[in-house]
Amino acid sequence: MNYLIDTNIFIWASDDSEKLTKEVSSIIKNPDNKIYISLASYWEIEIKKNLGKIxxxxxxxxxxxxxxxxxxxxxxxxxxxxxxxxxxxxxPFDRLIISQSVVENLTLVTSDKIIAQYKANTILN
Known part of the structure; x- marks a missing residue:
């Protein structure tokens, strides 16, 4: 399967955080799955790093x-x-990531309950 992980999932996965559910962790670690991360997440992370937020x-x-x-x-x-x-x-970052998941037909993995309300294939962490 093909998945797009949002910014928080990317950060938590990079730290092996216990914030990830078993389901999400197994999706990310499964070698049969193709995991995408948006360039928008890179942009968001760099902005938040420079502001000292993360x-x-x-x-x-x-x-x-x-x-x-x-x-x-x-x-x-x-x-x-x-x-x-x-x-x-x-x-704006979330909206772009949602749009990417729809256009590219990717299941969006997120921890954001608001994102899960959109008409997109999502898995909520």
Whole structure:
């Protein structure tokens, strides 16, 4: 299966956090699954690191490559699809990640209950 993990799941997975459920942990660790991480998450992490809001042990690309994640570039089709999303909340990073999951037909793995309200295939951590 193909999954897109959101920013929090990426951070927790990189730290082997106990915040991950067994289901999500097994999805991420299953070598038969293809795990994607959005370039939007990279952007969000760098902004939050620079503001001192989060600490992450290593570089985004290093973590992604080390874990075998595929970095999902931002395409114009992802931006264009934003207009089709419901107006449930206004977080621009989340909305772009949701749009990517819809356009690319990926199951979105998230810890955000608001994201799970969108009409997208999601697994809630």
């Amino acid at each position: 600490k992450i042990a290593s570089d985004f690309e290093y973590i992604a490559n080390y874990n075998g994640y595929q970095i999902l570039e931002i395409k114009t089709s992802h931006i264009r699809n934003l207009k089709n999303l419901e107006k449930i909340h206004n977080d």
